[in-house]
Each structure stands twice: as C-alpha cells, then as structure tokens.
Amino acid sequence: MQGNTTVSEIELTALLECLYQHSGYDFRHYSRTSVQRCITQHLQIEGLEHLSELIPLILYRPDALQRLLQCLSINVTEFYRDPFFFSALQQRVLPVLKTFAFFKIWHAGCSSGEEVYSLAILLDEAGLLDRARLYATDFNHGILARAREAVFQEVDLDARQEAYRQSGGQGALKQHFHCRYGVAKPARRLREHITFAHHNLAVDGVFGEMQLIICRNVMIYFDRHLKRRALSLFHQSLDPHGFLCLGDKESLDRKMEQSHFELLDRKARIYRKQTVNADSLAAEHDHIVTDMGGTPRKPLAQPGQEKPRCSKNMV
Numbered sequence: 001m002q003g004n005t006t007v008s009e010i011e012l013t014a015l016l017e018c019l020y021q022h023s024g025y026d027f028r029h030y031s032r033t034s035v036q037r038c039i040t041q042h043l044q045i046e047g048l049e050h051l052s053e054l055i056p057l058i059l060y061r062p063d064a065l066q067r068l069l070q071c072l073s074i075n076v077t078e079f080y081r082d083p084f085f086f087s088a089l090q091q092r093v094l095p096v097l098k099t100f101a102f103f104k105i106w107h108a109g110c111s112s113g114e115e116v117y118s119l120a121i122l123l124d125e126a127g128l129l130d131r132a133r134l135y136a137t138d139f140n141h142g143i144l145a146r147a148r149e150a151v152f153q154e155v156d157l158d159a160r161q162e163a164y165r166q167s168g169g170q171g172a173l174k175q176h177f178h179c180r181y182g183v184a185k186p187a188r189r190l191r192e193h194i195t196f197a198h199h200n201l202a203v204d205g206v207f208g209e210m211q212l213i214i215c216r217n218v219m220i221y222f223d224r225h226l227k228r229r230a231l232s233l234f235h236q237s238l239d240p241h242g243f244l245c246l247g248d249k250e251s252l253d254r255k256m257e258q259s260h261f262e263l264l265d266r267k268a269r270i271y272r273k274q275t276v277n278a279d280s281l282a283a284e285h286d287h288i289v290t291d292m293g294g295t296p297r298k299p300l301a302q303p304g305q306e307k308p309r310c311s312k313n314m315v
C-alpha cells in the first residue's frame, strides 16, 4: 500500500463488522483515527495493497486473524509508568485502603502486567499486600499469557529504578524479583496476590465490588459510546465510595464527573464514586449498550466466577 493512500471508510466499516461477526472482537467503537493508523501499518507489514484483501484473510486464515487482532491491541506499558500517578495513589488512596481488613483492586487493560506488579510492590512495602486481591484483566489472550508467565528483563528493571523511587518506592526495585541470567521473575508473594483474567470492556459485564479500579491508557482508543460503556461498568463494579483512577491521558466528561464521581486528584485523575444517581447510570448503561448494537446489561459477575460472556477466538 502506498503511503499516501487513504484507507476507505466503507472498506474499514466492512472489515470491522466482519471482524466482530467472525471473532466476537468489537472494534467498531474504537477511535477511527487510531484504528486507521494501525490498519494502514498492518497492510504494509502484510504486503497488501487494499484493505478489502484483509477480509478473506481474517475469515479463512486463523494466523492472519491473530496478527490483525494483535496489531489492533496496543500493548505499550512499563513499570511505574508516570511515577506521579503512583505517588498520588500512595497519598490519596492507600491511606483509605489501610482502613479495610480486606480490599479488591481491578486493573482493566493490564497488558503484560508491569502496571499491576508495580502496584503490588508498593502495597507490599506499605504492609498492605496481605489484605489485597488484585485482578488484572485484558482482552488479549496472548498478552495475558505473558503477564501470567511474568518473565521480565533485568535491564528493564534497572531502567525503571528511578521511576520506582519517584513513585514512592523504598530501596531497590530488583529486591522484589528473582534475577538470574538477565531475566527477572517477580517474587512469589507478589504473584500470589494477583489473578489475571480475560475481560473485554466492549462486550463483557460488571466485575463486582472493587475498592479501587485502575484503567489507564486504554479508553484513549475508544470512541465516546464505548468509553461511556466502560465508565458505567466501572461505576457499577465499584463499592460505594470506591476509587476510579484513569491517569492523565483520560478524564470523565463534566456530566459524569458531577453526577457520579468526585474528583480527588486532577493530574492523576483519581475519582471517588458517589452513590447518588447510580440507578440512572445503570439505566443509561442499558441504553448505551443497546445503542451500540449490543444486548442490555449482563448479570453481575464476581471475580473468580464464570464470566457472563466471552468472545470466541480471542487474541
């Protein structure tokens, strides 16, 4: 494909519809700009001239389908990404979690796990890890397998030592890993408190009774309908007065912020759930899902239980 060729909107709509019908993966409500950018690059890598040539490939070639899904799921992450975020968590959220005998945290869109391990280490240092259960979810099976395997590079830990310190970490980041031959594996006590699970924010249901939800650098790829669906899932999945942390790349719109959440930290975008109008948001959620061509709200799921619905043939 030539660099100056624009991807036809009609072909793109047909491709995304076909992808959804065939695999259950719903990218129809992702930001068109980012989807177009990914697919344009993907066509170059696959050596294809026209976007429509991808349609038979994804229908009849499972390997081509996997490659396309992999390309659409952007997995960039690192330990202590945006240290100010972790520092704000320490100041605003951990003191409240300290008052609980047991608490649950959901990292939505966890990628290969660096973010959830970063938090588990800070909880460990604060003496809170034994009271915590961390659920880390993603819609990409391949990246979840990597997160579960938890094999990191020692040089990457060296590179993130300063970010860990700025995040409020004490000592050496490497002390929380078993390092051998350049490979670093998180300590067993960290891994034991984390459950990795498949969850797709575009199609799956509520993940209940969390005291803290972290979803950073995920909804930037969503259009406003999908973002609203995800936010209403988060609202319903939080305990009364639970925390929602979005990081500095995303925010709530003014209406959502005023009626459903209280802003605690503007830079780190840390919010606290308000319970008023919860029913109206649940009703709105059904409306959004129906509007997006889906079925209304699915039954509540408890982490660890069978999920309400999974797409087939996932990444």
Ligand SMILES: C[S@@+](CC[C@H](N)C(=O)[O-])C[C@H]1O[C@@H](n2cnc3c(N)ncnc32)[C@H](O)[C@@H]1O
Binding pocket: 073, 074, 075, 076, 077, 078, 081, 108, 109, 110, 111, 112, 115, 137, 138, 139, 140, 143, 199, 200, 201, 202, 215, 216, 217, 218
């Ligand atoms: C850029 S990474 C962010 C990782 C981490 N939260 C961070 O900030 O470092 C975005 C992740 O969101 C996941 N993702 C994208 N769409 C998703 C969806 N609909 N449901 C669940 N995860 C999704 C991708 O697979 C990817 O791993």
